[in-house]
Amino acid sequence: MEGKPLILITNDDSHTAKGIKKLVSLMMQIGDVVVISTEKVMSAQGHSITVREPLRVKLVEQREGYKEYLCTGTPVDCVKLGYQKLMDRYPDLVVSGINHGSNASANVVYSGTMAAVVEACMDGITAVGYSLDCYDADADFDHLDDYILAITRKVLREGLPKGVCLNVNFPKRCEEPIKGLRICRQAKAKWVESLIEHHDADGEPYYDLTGVFVYEDEGDDTDVWALEHNYVSLVPTGFDWTVKEQMEPMRKFETVLFEK
Amino acid sequence: MEGKPLILITNDDSHTAKGIKKLVSLMMQIGDVVVISTEKVMSAQGHSITVREPLRVKLVEQREGYKEYLCTGTPVDCVKLGYQKLMDRYPDLVVSGINHGSNASANVVYSGTMAAVVEACMDGITAVGYSLDCYDADADFDHLDDYILAITRKVLREGLPKGVCLNVNFPKRCEEPIKGLRICRQAKAKWVESLIEHHDADGEPYYDLTGVFVYEDEGDDTDVWALEHNYVSLVPTGFDWTVKEQMEPMRKFETVLFEK
Numbered sequence: 319m320e321g322k323p324l325i326l327i328t329n330d331d332s333h334t335a336k337g338i339k340k341l342v343s344l345m346m347q348i349g350d351v352v353v354i355s356t357e358k359v360m361s362a363q364g365h366s367i368t369v370r371e372p373l374r375v376k377l378v379e380q381r382e383g384y385k386e387y388l389c390t391g392t393p394v395d396c397v398k399l400g401y402q403k404l405m406d407r408y409p410d411l412v413v414s415g416i417n418h419g420s421n422a423s424a425n426v427v428y429s430g431t432m433a434a435v436v437e438a439c440m441d442g443i444t445a446v447g448y449s450l451d452c453y454d455a456d457a458d459f460d461h462l463d464d465y466i467l468a469i470t471r472k473v474l475r476e477g478l479p480k481g482v483c484l485n486v487n488f489p490k491r492c493e494e495p496i497k498g499l500r501i502c503r504q505a506k507a508k509w510v511e512s513l514i515e516h517h518d519a520d521g522e523p524y525y526d527l528t529g530v531f532v533y534e535d536e537g538d539d540t541d542v543w544a545l546e547h548n549y550v551s552l553v554p555t556g557f558d559w560t561v562k563e564q565m566e567p568m569r570k571f572e573t574v575l576f577e578k
Numbered sequence: 579m580e581g582k583p584l585i586l587i588t589n590d591d592s593h594t595a596k597g598i599k600k601l602v603s604l605m606m607q608i609g610d611v612v613v614i615s616t617e618k619v620m621s622a623q624g625h626s627i628t629v630r631e632p633l634r635v636k637l638v639e640q641r642e643g644y645k646e647y648l649c650t651g652t653p654v655d656c657v658k659l660g661y662q663k664l665m666d667r668y669p670d671l672v673v674s675g676i677n678h679g680s681n682a683s684a685n686v687v688y689s690g691t692m693a694a695v696v697e698a699c700m701d702g703i704t705a706v707g708y709s710l711d712c713y714d715a716d717a718d719f720d721h722l723d724d725y726i727l728a729i730t731r732k733v734l735r736e737g738l739p740k741g742v743c744l745n746v747n748f749p750k751r752c753e754e755p756i757k758g759l760r761i762c763r764q765a766k767a768k769w770v771e772s773l774i775e776h777h778d779a780d781g782e783p784y785y786d787l788t789g790v791f792v793y794e795d796e797g798d799d800t801d802v803w804a805l806e807h808n809y810v811s812l813v814p815t816g817f818d819w820t821v822k823e824q825m826e827p828m829r830k831f832e833t834v835l836f837e838k
Contacts, residue, residue, distance in 0.1 A: 559745075
């Protein structure tokens with residue numbers, strides 16, 4: 319790579335979030351930065367794209383080595399728009415976050431932050447998502463600086479395997495310093511939602527989704543385990559959802575039409 | 579299973595789509611049916627859930643063995659609402675579709691139809707998504723009847739492995755009959771979007787996403803290959819996005835803080 323790397327930054331907590339501001343300040347130490355963030359909070363929008371309404375974007379700030387756009391769409395829209403319309407060339411790296419809240423385990427499936435990363439990965443661009451295991455709007459991100467700088471620099475230097483992006487989750491700040499980094503697998507866990515029923519002025523019901531995270535994994539090689547033990551978790555993440563080890567056992571379906 | 583199976587049906591093309599009507603007519607031959615479909619078209623909404631506005635649902639039809647609801651949310655909301663609020667008990671099966679358009683290969687990542695299936699699978703419910711490789715609103719679904727009935731009955735009879743749902747795609751009707759069923763892996767391919775720039779009355783730009791599907795896979799064991807050769811593709815699909823074979827090679831990241 320000649321000259322400074324070009325880094326596209328997005329998130330799903332909107333441009334006002336403390337997490338993206340921290341990420342921008344760190345990335346400015348590494349390269350030229352284009353920020354394309356969402357106007358509104360777009361968390362839990364998964365891999366949603368804007369296809370039935372016009373997608374708008376505006377340049378809100380520009381100076382040497384820095385451009386910032388606001389986009390009406392989702393995080394996936396932001397990265398698409400970025401390297402297909404707004405940027406002079408493909409970025410060397412897409413980073414997303416720092417998310418307010420963990421994207422470990424089942425959270426990754428719902429996450430707009432990680433969807434942007436997966437989208438870039440599908441397009442062959444090196445991409446990393448950073449999340450903090452703390453939902454507070456005013457969360458403390460300062461214990462992550464050295465980690466984010468080191469991981470980002472290594473990824474820029476060495477790239478990632480084809481079809482792989484990184485889902486990096488950080489433990490919430492506590493009294494002892496972070497113990498280190500662990501390559502992990504996505505923990506088996508799920509959100510057990512409980513829908514709260516309300517009634518509007520006309521007596522019509524409506525619902526709010528809320529939920530409890532239920533951990534279903536005994537392993538010490540998972541992202542949830544790492545966070546619980548004050549490690550940074552790094553999950554090599556892809557977009558092939560095939561459960562390959564079940565292909566052979568399921569061949570019995572190939573003759574299903576001839577069964578009783 | 580005693581008595582008739584209870585089947586929850588959803589989709590992402592809205593309740594007016596020909597595909598869901600076909601699916602309902604087939605499922606009524608197999609069990610008791612609860613339809614919870616989206617009021618509006620919700621395709622390409624991925625695993626999006628409704629968290630920042632109230633989620634509403636109304637019962638629109640009820641008769642022996644049949645209930646139909648309309649939901650303001652996404653397909654994932656529909657299934658959550660279904661078995662957490664609207665149904666007396668968990669369904670024996672969730673089916674989604676029949677989608678107007680293929681959910682083979684990279685499409686699965688964006689698909690609302692398949693997100694509903696994956697959500698049910700995460701909750702431990704047997705789930706299958708059906709899609710037709712044809713986007714026409716008036717597509718012909720009649721060549722699928724025997725296949726959908728046979729696959730659904732087998733899944734109800736035998737279940738699916740834990741953590742696995744089925745992504746079933748059908749070739750568009752052509753002169754020769756379907757050749758058979760193939761257990762496949764998700765093909766490597768991607769959507770290469772081209773954003774079309776428009777300008778509104780004030781001269782402000784906005785964008786429409788459109789795209790071309792680029793096939794990057796030579797294998798004859800993929801879902802795209804199957805559809806192109808007039809086979810039904812069945813992909814055992816999961817929600818663990820870890821690229822496990824890259825965990826060992828990536829351990830070098832665990833010492834990243836001590837590198838120059």
